[in-house]
Amino acid sequence: MDGSTERVRRRRRISEIPQNHSTKIISLYEGSNDQVKSLAEALGHGKEKRYPNRWMTLCPAHNDSNPSLAVFEVDGRLSYRCFRDCKKSAVTEALRKQGLLPDIQDQKVRWFDYTDEDGNLVMSVKRSERQDGGKDFAQYHFDDKGQRIPGLKGFVDKPPVYNLPAVIKAIRDQNTVFIVEGEKHVDRLRELGGCPRMPLVRCSG
Structure with missing residues (x-):
């Protein structure tokens, strides 16, 4: 693949990053929680570049000399993508080995409780945001003591x-x-x- 073809390919794939996150990222740069910029600078060794909706920096998952890792924010969470086709899991592991990401146990968890028309608890949804930018969801039903129990099958036929x-x-x-x-x-x-x-x-x- 020649250089011009690769540049066109990269521009096309970079355009896939959500553009509506531009304002969020700029706000992040100007605030105290500057994790996007800090990560880009830690990896870039002076080669990092700032764009309106992202930073481009060196990817830690391969021998990178031309910044190919996009670092950006999605819903307030740090995210990244390598345009040299490194898997996100490989980038995450490389970042952890360098001490640039906290352990996966530091994930953010939120609970959303569902009730019936009278306000009685019926079910709950657990939403976990991982440090690699991914999300996990799990559904729970409630027992007679109001404790959350994993799963809905056999307990909640139609979620409210x-x-x-x-x-x-x-x-x-x-x-x-x-x-x-x-x-x-x-x-x-x-x-x-x-x-x-x-x-x-x-x-x-």
Whole structure:
């Protein structure tokens, strides 16, 4: 593959990085939590380059001389991608060996509880964000003591809508119901204080 073909290929693949994260990354650079910039500089040895929505730096998973690792932010979490086709798991392992990533046990965990129309607990979703940028989801049902037990099969036939009591009240009061993708965004909108009298519900498919 000649140089011009490789440059075109790289530009095409770089364009696949979500462009709507540009503002987030710039804000991160200007704040105290400068993990994207710090990682790029630690790997780049002076060869790192800053772009509007990412940094390009040397990939630790192969003998890199021309920065081919994109480092960026997705939903507030550090992420990266090698444009020389190194697997993300290989990059993650190389970063850990250099002490540039914390252990996987340092993952961020959030719980989202679902209730029936009367507010009784029915099920819960565990969302884990790994340090390599990946996410894991697990579903739980509740026993008679209110303890979370893994799995829904045989216990929850039809998962309810998230925030169901508020949705029912909104319909009864002829208020607006906002449908957003994912429990995290429901709770985030609540935290921002947007339209507090209008319930927010995730799209359940």
